[in-house]
Amino acid sequence: MNLLTVSPSPHIRGNETTSGIMRDVLIALIPAAVASVIIFGFRTLAVIAVCVCSCAIFEWAFEKLTKRDTTIGDLSAAVTGVLLAYNLPVTIPLWQCVVGSFVAIVVIKQLFGGIGKNFANPAITARIFMFLAFTGTMSRYIIPRSPDAVTGATPLMIMQSGVGELPSALDLFLGNHGGVLGETCALALILGFAYLLIRRVIGWETPVIYVAVVFALTAAFGGNPVNAILSGGLLLGAIFMATDYVTAPMTFWGRFVFGAGCGVLTVIIRQFGSYPEGVSFSILIMNILTPYLNRLTAAKPFGGVK
Amino acid sequence: MMKRLPGIHAPHLKNTDAKTAEILPVPKLVHIPMSMHIGAPARSVVTVGDIVKVGQLLGEPDGAVSSPVHSSVSGTVKSIDAIDAVTNERGTVIIIESDGLQTPLETLTPPDVNTAEDFIAAVRDSGVVGLGGAGFPTAVKLTVKDIAQVEYFIVNGAECEPYITSDTRTMIDDAELLWDGIRLVKKHLGVTNILIGIENNKPEAIRVLSDYAAKEPIAKVVSLPAMYPQGGEKVLIYNLTGRIVEEGKLPLDAGCIVINCTTLAAVARYIKTGMPLVEKRVTVDGSAVRTPKNVIAPIGTPLSDIFDFCGGLTDDVRKILYGGPMMGVAVLSVSAPVKKSTNAIIALNAKDAALPRETECIRCGRCIGGCPLGLMPAVLRDYFLLGRTDMLEKYKVNLCMECGCCSFNCPAKRSLTQTMKLAKARLRESQAAKNK
Numbered sequence: 001m002n003l004l005t006v007s008p009s010p011h012i013r014g015n016e017t018t019s020g021i022m023r024d025v026l027i028a029l030i031p032a033a034v035a036s037v038i039i040f041g042f043r044t045l046a047v048i049a050v051c052v053c054s055c056a057i058f059e060w061a062f063e064k065l066t067k068r069d070t071t072i073g074d075l076s077a078a079v080t081g082v083l084l085a086y087n088l089p090v091t092i093p094l095w096q097c098v099v100g101s102f103v104a105i106v107v108i109k110q111l112f113g114g115i116g117k118n119f120a121n122p123a124i125t126a127r128i129f130m131f132l133a134f135t136g137t138m139s140r141y142i143i144p145r146s147p148d149a150v151t152g153a154t155p156l157m158i159m160q161s162g163v164g165e166l167p168s169a170l171d172l173f174l175g176n177h178g179g180v181l182g183e184t185c186a187l188a189l190i191l192g193f194a195y196l197l198i199r200r201v202i203g204w205e206t207p208v209i210y211v212a213v214v215f216a217l218t219a220a221f222g223g224n225p226v227n228a229i230l231s232g233g234l235l236l237g238a239i240f241m242a243t244d245y246v247t248a249p250m251t252f253w254g255r256f257v258f259g260a261g262c263g264v265l266t267v268i269i270r271q272f273g274s275y276p277e278g279v280s281f282s283i284l285i286m287n288i289l290t291p292y293l294n295r296l297t298a299a300k301p302f303g304g305v306k
Numbered sequence: 307m308m309k310r311l312p313g314i315h316a317p318h319l320k321n322t323d324a325k326t327a328e329i330l331p332v333p334k335l336v337h338i339p340m341s342m343h344i345g346a347p348a349r350s351v352v353t354v355g356d357i358v359k360v361g362q363l364l365g366e367p368d369g370a371v372s373s374p375v376h377s378s379v380s381g382t383v384k385s386i387d388a389i390d391a392v393t394n395e396r397g398t399v400i401i402i403e404s405d406g407l408q409t410p411l412e413t414l415t416p417p418d419v420n421t422a423e424d425f426i427a428a429v430r431d432s433g434v435v436g437l438g439g440a441g442f443p444t445a446v447k448l449t450v451k452d453i454a455q456v457e458y459f460i461v462n463g464a465e466c467e468p469y470i471t472s473d474t475r476t477m478i479d480d481a482e483l484l485w486d487g488i489r490l491v492k493k494h495l496g497v498t499n500i501l502i503g504i505e506n507n508k509p510e511a512i513r514v515l516s517d518y519a520a521k522e523p524i525a526k527v528v529s530l531p532a533m534y535p536q537g538g539e540k541v542l543i544y545n546l547t548g549r550i551v552e553e554g555k556l557p558l559d560a561g562c563i564v565i566n567c568t569t570l571a572a573v574a575r576y577i578k579t580g581m582p583l584v585e586k587r588v589t590v591d592g593s594a595v596r597t598p599k600n601v602i603a604p605i606g607t608p609l610s611d612i613f614d615f616c617g618g619l620t621d622d623v624r625k626i627l628y629g630g631p632m633m634g635v636a637v638l639s640v641s642a643p644v645k646k647s648t649n650a651i652i653a654l655n656a657k658d659a660a661l662p663r664e665t666e667c668i669r670c671g672r673c674i675g676g677c678p679l680g681l682m683p684a685v686l687r688d689y690f691l692l693g694r695t696d697m698l699e700k701y702k703v704n705l706c707m708e709c710g711c712c713s714f715n716c717p718a719k720r721s722l723t724q725t726m727k728l729a730k731a732r733l734r735e736s737q738a739a740k741n742k
Contacts, residue, residue, distance in 0.1 A: 005625045005659045006638060008724040010710030012316065012468060012631035012658075016717040018668055074665065116666040116718075250671035250684060294685070301702035302311065302679040303540065305553040 018115075022075035024199045028192035029082050029240065035185035039144045039175050040090040047181060050094045052081030054101035062110045076115050080104050083123035083240060086182020087233065087280070088130070089141050091151075096134050100126045120287045121247045124237075124280045131280075141178035154178045155231040156276040159223075172230035182236050189235040202243040205252060206259035210238040213263025221271055234266065237279035247287040253297040254290075261286045310545045311678045314711045316468050316534040316632060318507055319591070323471040326479055327587045327600035330615050332406050336379050336606030337643040338364060340398040343435040344442045345371030347397050356383045359411040361581050364400050367430070373443045374433045378584040378604030379404040399643075402606070414580040422453070425494035425577075432576035433583040433646070438462060438473075438537070438566035439629050441647040444573065447565065448495070450558065457561035458547050459497040461488065461570055463504040463511060464530060464537030467630025470650040472587045475600050476568045477504070477511035485518045486578060487570035488525045500525035502567070503546050507532035534632060535709040539564050541678050553705060568649070586644055590616045594623035594653035603644050609651050610640045624659035627652040632710040662719035673712035673722055679705050683712035683722040690729040695736040703729045 036044040059077040063070045071077075084104055088097065104126035112118040131138045143152040155177055158164040167177040175185025182189075196202045211229050218228035229235070242248060242262050249255050262282045269278025286293075341347035348365030352358060358377040365375040381404040389396060417428040430445035450456055461484075465473040477484060488500055502519075504512050506529045516527045528546055530536050540551045542564060549560040557564055572583050584605055591598040596617030603612055609626065613619050619640075627634035628648055644651075673683040682701060689697040703726060712722035 004623075004636070004638065004640075005661070006636040007625075007661060008636075008721065008727065009634055009708070010632045010713050010723060011625065011627060011634060011636065011652075011654065012714065013662055013716075013719060014314070014316075014714045016672070016715070017719070018665055018717045021668075021670070021717055071665070076668075114666065116668045245668045245670040250669055250674055250682070252675070298685070298701065299674055299677070299680040299682050301553075301681055301705050302544075303550050303552045303555075304680075304702045304705060 018074045018076070021201055022079050024196065024201045025079050025240070026075065026082065028195040028201070029079075029086070029182070031188035031191040032086060032182045032185060032236070033082075035175050035188040036086075036090075036181045039184060040142070040181060041145075043090050044181055046094065047088055047090065047092060047097060048082060048085040050097040051085035051088075051101055052078050054098045055081035055084070055105050058102055058105040059110065062106055063114070066110075068114070071115055074115060077105060080109070080122045083182075084126050086236060086240075087123060087127040087180050089138065089180050091140050091142060092134075092137055096130060096137060099133075100130045103129045116246055118246060119290070120284055121241055121244050124241050124283050124287075128280050128284060141180075143178055144176055152178045154276065155227065156270070159227065159231065160270075160276045166227065169226055169230065172227060180233065183233040186230050186235050189239055193239045196239070196243075203252065203255060206242050206248065206255045206262075207238040209256055209259030210242055210263045210266075211235070213260050214266055217264065217267040218270075221267065223271075228267075228270070232270075232277045233279040237283055238262070241280075242283050242286070247290060249290050249293040249297065251294060251297045251299055254293040257293055257297065258286050258290070261289065309548075310531070311541050312676060313533040313535055313541070313678050314676050314714050316466075316714060318532065319468040320471050320474070320507065321469070321598050322589050322591055322600050323474050323508065323510075325471070325475070325598075325600050327472075327475055327602045328615075330601050330603040330607065330612060332379060332404050332408055333604060333607045333611045334404055335384070335608070336402050336404065336604055337608065337641075338375060338378065338400045338402065338606035339643065339645065340365045340375055340400070341396075342375065342441060342605075342646040343373045344440065345369065345373070345446075348372060348375045350386055350398055350400060352383050352386070352400065354383050354385055357381075358383060358402060359409050361411045361414045361584055365398075367443075371443060371446050373435050373445075374431065374582070376433050376582045376584050377402060378606050380407050380409040381405045410581065416578060416580045417576070419490070419494070419577055422494045422496075425490060428577050429573050431582065432573055434569055434572045434576065435646050436566060437569040437572060437586075437647055437649065439633070439647050439649060441645075444565065444569055447563065450495075450563070453496055455558060455561060456495065456497050456563055457499060458543075458549070458563075459491055459495070459500045460542060460546060460562055460564040461500065461502040461525070461567050462537055462539075462542055462564050463502055463508070463515075463567040464542055465508070466505060466532070466534045466536040466538075467632050467634075467650070468534075469591045469652055470589045470630045472589045472600060472649045473567050474508050474511050475587060476571050477508070478514050480571045481514045481518060483571040483574045483578070484515070484567055485522070487574035490574060490577060491570070492524050497563075501546050502527045503530050503536075503542050504528070505530050505532040505536050535678055535707075535711065538678060538707055538709055540707065553702065583646060586646065586648055588612065588644060588648055589650035591650065592627075592652035593655040593658045594620045596620065605646060606643045608641045608643055609637070612644070612651060613640065613653065619653055620655055622656040623653050624656045625654040627654070632714070633708065664720050665718045667718055667720060670717060672715040672717065676711040676715040678709060678711065679707065681706055681726075683726060686729055687720075687722060687725045690725055690732065693732075695733050698729050698733045699737075703733055706730060
C-alpha cells in the first residue's frame with residue numbers, strides 16, 4: 001500500500017477558488033461591455049483588449065523579474081484590466097491605456113506585494129493618475145452614435161455647469177449619454193450586481209448603502225436624487241470597485257460603513273468640489289481607511305470575556 | 307425564529323444513513339489502548355498470558371478523571387506494550403488474541419441503580435466516555451454538585467460532520483436504549499428540560515424519537531437546520547436554548563449538560579445488561595472504500611479488518627481518518643485500532659486526499675463570515691505570523707474550537723484552522739511563561 005498522507009483537519013474543502021471568484025466578476029462585467037459596444041461602438045473592444053492584455057503582461061513580467069510565482073492564472077489582473085478600461089472614454093489613445101495598466105499593476109499592486117497586499121484599488125488609482133496626467137484625452141466624451149464622434153458633456157458636467165440639456169431618466173438608465181465605457185448603462189451594471197449577489201461573490205451592503213447615501217444626501221442638498229445615482233461612475237464604482245476584497249473591509253459592518261463613507265465623500269465632491277465626479281476619489285480615500293474600519297468593526301467573539 | 311450561529315454548508319455525503327450496522331466477524335487480534343479518553347490513562351490489571359472474556363476489566367481508572375477499559379473479545383492477553391509499534395498508539399496498549407468465541411464474562415450483571423450516586427457510579431463502571439469524539443469521561447461530566455443548576459439536558463444527535471451516520475443509526479436502531487437513557491437521566495438526575503437536537507437531514511431519526519416523545523413526553527425532539535457545526539457543544543447549546551457558554555466556563559455554568567446520543571445509549575446498555583462499552587458502531591465510508599457501510603466492531607479492532615469487511619480499499623487510497631473530514635484525525639497506519647470515541651473511519655483516494663495549493667489571502671472575509679464563534683481567522687493569522695500574542699489574546703484565538711469552517715471557506719485554500727491551532731499553542735506558551 002502507498003504511504004498515507006497525514007495532515008491537519010479539515011480534510012475537505014469548499015469549491016470556491018480565487019480564480020473562480022474572479023471569473024464570476026468577469027462574467028458580471030459582460031453586460032456592461034455589451035452595452036458599451038452598442039453605445040460607443042467597436043473601439044470599446046480595442047480599449048478593453050489593450051487594458052486586459054497589458055495588465056496581464058505587466059503582472060507576468062514583474063513576477064518573472066522578481067522571481068516569484070506567476071499569478072495571472074487567478075484572473076485578478078484581467079479584472080483590473082477590464083475595470084480600468086471601463087473607467088476610460090472610448091476615444092482614449094491606446095498607448096495611454098498601456099501606461100494606465102502599468103500604474104495599476106506595477107505601481108499600485110505589485111510594488112506593494114501583489115494580490116492581497118495592495119491597499120489601494122489598482123483600477124481606481126490608475127484612473128485617477130490618468131485623469132491627472134492625460135486630462136485632455138481623459139475628459140473627451142463623445143455623444144453616443146453621433147456620426148462624427150461629436151464630443152459633449154457628461155450628465156454630471158451638465159448638472160455642475162447648468163449648461164446643456166440632461167438626458168431623460170430612461171436614457172440615463174439605458175446609458176444613452178456621454179461618459180466612460182462601463183459607467184453609462186445602469187441596466188447592465190445592475191444585471192452584473194444581481195449575478196454577483198446570486199453567486200455570493202459580494203454582499204449587498206457596500207453597493208446598496210453607497211447608493212442609498214448618495215440618494216439621500218443629494219436630495220437633502222436639493223438635487224435630483226434619481227439623476228445623481230444614474231449619472232457618472234456611481235453604480236460602476238459601488239458595485240465593482242468599492243466591493244474589491246483586498247482594498248475594502250473584511251467584516252459586514254466594516255463594508256457597511258465603507259459604503260456609507262464613500263457615499264458621503266462622493267456627494268461632498270460632487271456638490272463642493274471643482275471636479276464633476278467624485279466616485280474614484282471617494283473610494284480611494286476609503287481604501288486608506290480600510291485597516292481602521294477592520295479594527296473598529298472587529299467581530300465580537302462568541303462568549304468572549306474582556 | 308431564534309437567532310442561530312453561522313456555519314457552513316458542507317456536503318452531507320450521508321451515503322450510509324439507510325444502512326443498519328452489520329456485525330463485524332470477530333477479529334483475530336485487538337489492540338486496546340489504555341488511554342481512549344481525556345484524563346489519566348487506565349492502569350492495566352491483567353498480565354500477559356491471562357485468559358480474558360468479553361466485558362472483563364483490563365484497566366482500572368487511575369484518578370478522578372479517568373475511565374475503566376474492558377476487553378472486547380474473549381481470548382488470551384498476548385502482550386502489554388508501552389508503545390505499540392504496530393498501531394503507533396502512544397502509551398500502554400493491551401493486545402489480545404481472540405479465541406473467536408466471544409464468551410461474555412459470567413459475572414456481568416446489571417448494576418443496582420437506585421440513587422443518583424448509584425447512577426453516576428454505574429456510568430463510571432460502564433467505561434463510557436464522550437463518544438461523539440471528545441472522549442471526556444461521562445461520569446465526570448454528570449457529577450454535578452447542585453443538580454438544580456442543570457436547567458437543560460441536551461442529547462446531541464446533530465451529527466453534522468459529512469459522511470458519518472453512526473449516531474443516526476443509533477437513534478433509529480437503538481432508539482429503545484436511548485430512550486431508556488433519557489428515562490434514567492430524568493429519574494436519577496431529576497432534570498426537567500431534556501432536549502434532543504437532531505439536524506433535519508435525518509428525518510427518520512426525528513420521526514422515531516418523536517414517536518417516543520409523543521408516547522412519553524419526558525423529552526422534546528428539536529429539528530435543527532443541517533448546517534455544520536450544528537453539533538459543536540457551544541453551537542448546539544446556543545441554537546437550542548439561546549444560552550452562551552462564556553470564555554473559560556463550562557456548559558454547566560450556562561445551566562446545560564450536553565451528551566452525545568450514542569454515549570447515552572451506551573450508558574443505558576450497561577445499566578440494562580451489565581455489558582460495559584466494548585464495541586462501537588462505526589461508519590465506514592469515503593472515496594477509497596469499495597462498499598461503504600455501518601459496522602459494529604469490537605473496540606481495538608484494526609481498521610484494516612473493518613475495511614476488508616467493506617470490500618477492501620481501492621489501490622489509490624491516500625488518507626485514512628478517525629472521524630469525519632472536518633475535524634477527524636489522519637492516522638499513520640491502517641492497522642490503527644477502533645477506539646471508544648471512533649464514530650467513523652473515512653478512507654480517501656488520491657484525488658480527495660490531495661493537498662490544495664495555498665495562494666495569497668485576498669481578504670474576502672469568508673473565514674470571518676463563516677466562523678461560528680465570531681473570530682477573525684485572517685486577522686489572527688497576521689498576528690500569529692507577527693508573533694503578537696497580545697493581539698491573539700485580544701482577538702480571542704483561545705475560543706477557537708478548530709471546527710475547520712475557515713479553511714473550508716477559504717478560496718485561497720489557506721490552512722487557517724492549522725494556523726489557529728498553532729496560534730492557540732503559542733498563546734498558551736506565552737501565558738505559561740508569564741505566569742512563571
